[in-house]
Amino acid sequence: MGEFQGLVAFSVTPTRPDESIDEDRWCTHIDTLIEAGVDGVAIFGSTGSIGSFTEAERRRVAEVITKHVARRVPVAIGTGAITTAEAVRLSEHAEKSGADAILVVPITYWPLNEAELCAHYRAIAAATHVPIFAYNSPVLTGVDMTPNIIVRLCEDGRVQYLKESARDLLRIPHIKEATDGRLRIFGGRDDSIVEALRLGATGWTSGAVNIVPRACRRLFTLANGSQELSATHLLQRRLTPLMSFLMDKGHVSVCHTALEILGRPVGAPRRPILPLAGKDRVQLEAILRTLEEDL
Template sequence: MNVTWQGVFPALTTKFTQDDTLDLATFNLNLQAQLAAGVDGIILGGSLGEASTLTNAEREMLVKYAVEQVDGKVPVILNIAEGSTREAVHLAQAASEFGASGLMLLPPMRYKADDRETVAFFKDIAHSTHLPIMIYNNPVDYKIDVTADMFEELLKLDNIQAVKESTRDISNVTRLRNRFGNRLSILCGVDTLAMEELVMGADGWVAGLVCAFPRETVAIYRLVKAGRLEEAREIYRWFMPLLELDLHSKLVQYIKLAEALCGIGTEQVRLPRLPLVGEERQRIRTLIEHGISIRPELPDYLSL
């Protein structure tokens, strides 16, 4: 399936049972809510998907199951976050066999590669597969900045097509657009900056709180692209306290709690993460429940 790098791409959480196996039934419950809301693709095995705790066998199961359930409606993207080029290449080649439509690539994990090494890492993976690729640029969390000069080299490869823009610098959208035009698709990767980056010309949104609030997320995207900024702004203002949950080191636990309270997920996480308890859980639960209680009425955004 072809990938058009625009629209809302949820970075889906990975669902687990109490026995610490993949909970495909709950995963599908959430997936169907995303599809009904009008998302444009899904991303599996990202940071929010507890990537570092998944085995390759579990990645294979998730991708194959998701491909079967989406039934051609949207592309299925697999995240790759490996420490070695060899393992990243192996997973990229396997992703095609699993049925994935594209890849999201992080720079080398657990080693702060320099610019030359980072470019070589991405190019080696891209050369190994025909799948289209989105580079995940998040220097705040992963300490490697994929600069415009590096993209100049990377974009010589046709299957490197997009960036998940997580530098926290809104003006980077304009810099990238000025330099590369439409050759590089730009998707905002920070929930709390999404509307701002969309207004400045980003093509899409790799979203986190969409896992619990898919309709509101897609509504903001489509309203912005339709030029109905005041309507989008009102929803975005309501959403902001919830979107800020995506900035915390416990974003997985926070967003899974939101999914559970919205009836499309559970709080089950995989060790070393632990479920929320005590005052912290009550505080986050109160914030989420307040947001749900004043959830805005949405326009018919699917017709835009």
């Protein structure tokens, strides 16, 4: 079973004009990411529009993608769901499909307290054997898994990875110390990944990598080096307009629109999410023109 480290691509979910999932295009897109040097792939994360697809669709894709990747890199399957029962079913299926980890974000309409979050994750852990990749995304989910909650989730050793997307980067060294380094922490915000790595994150879970995979690969490599500070900051400054635009306008809409502009179309997001239009699209086109040498 492959371990996650380094640069992990949170893939978009390609679609056809009728909004069905385009499996062939998805496989081609993932091949592009692997060829660019990503260290792992995650499907049905936030950039993959996790809340937009049915349980049956997600089961089918888990089988297709794990078979296609064929152990070239580790694969994490997003199994977050609004009920614990569905998350358990998806997690069991992801394990049977050959996932190297299950990526669990708390999707909910109701605010969850600490006891509810811990019970949710422990039910998933009890039903599976593969490592759990916890995903804290308070802006998108409305649920903030605080450092204390993360520490509790790690007690039984099943939660081995964390994508931390909270704005407070100082959580990273705090969680790292509180878990005695047992938890592998990944920076989850594209716009502050260099800072996250400097504060103790050991990897980068990226949505921007869908658009500029080689530039993201280079930035991660530079940021982990000790002699390339000026080159790191130069590339970071060049990528900052795109990273900030992603955070401001939404990874799903921006990634789908950018790939269409770049001639690597993956279809439109499933509605109600829409591609960018008007001034937003014009601004994105301008940003991408400044990155031509990095594409």
